[in-house]
Amino acid sequence: MPPRQTSPRAAARKSATARKAPAKAPAHRKAAAPERLPPAVVEEMFRRFHARDPEPRGELEHVDPYTLLVAVVLSAQATDVGVNKATRRLYAEAATPEAMVALGEERVREHIRTIGLYRAKAKNVIALSERLIAEHGGAVPPSRAALELLPGVGRKTANVVLNVAFGEPTIAVDTHLFRVGNRTRLAPGRTPLEVELGLEAVVPDAYRRHAHHWLILHGRYVCKARKPDCPSCLIADLCPFEPKTTASPVA
């Protein structure tokens, strides 16, 4: 007889049960590594995200890699809605590196003064535009190493640009993704990099391209920081997060 296969839901239940009764480790022993979800559960989570929204999109308005890059740089500690308001004004006057440099730091500052850290961000937008002109012919380079050398661009920003503008299956971990990765146990980690690498290791290839957007939108609108909306969560029956706000799984 062929071996019986464990359904994703049963695997999640088994996983949660195992977590409820951990073997008591002696006090001096180091804590065990955080438990991860069984592959069948991970697959089922992404199958559902895909079925509901096959082509998820980010919410930062842009028309090309440059306007995307600037929008992402501006989005640190700011909402996408706030950034979009600012970039609509800014891009009406300057939507290329050359036009941005011609506009100048002071005018950029005026356009973006409604968002956090606007002084430093205006400085970075001008500096990165100058660098793009001087070193990349005014184009955004499709390379992580080159992107991370630009002023104001870190790993997360580079990952967003590589994913959205160049179609690479990168996963940018922001505050939402960090929370969802840990709560769902998809990729538990203490730092964004740990969560990013954890997700890269577990997300099935077929779902890698859009994993970033599914998880960020899930964290922003459903698995919210203060009160996750578990009753309307698509993956509630698969998620092992203990203080769920519902007891009834989603069918």
Ligand code: SF4
């Ligand atoms: S069940 Fe609740 S905690 Fe788990 S992913 Fe859904 S919203 Fe987040």
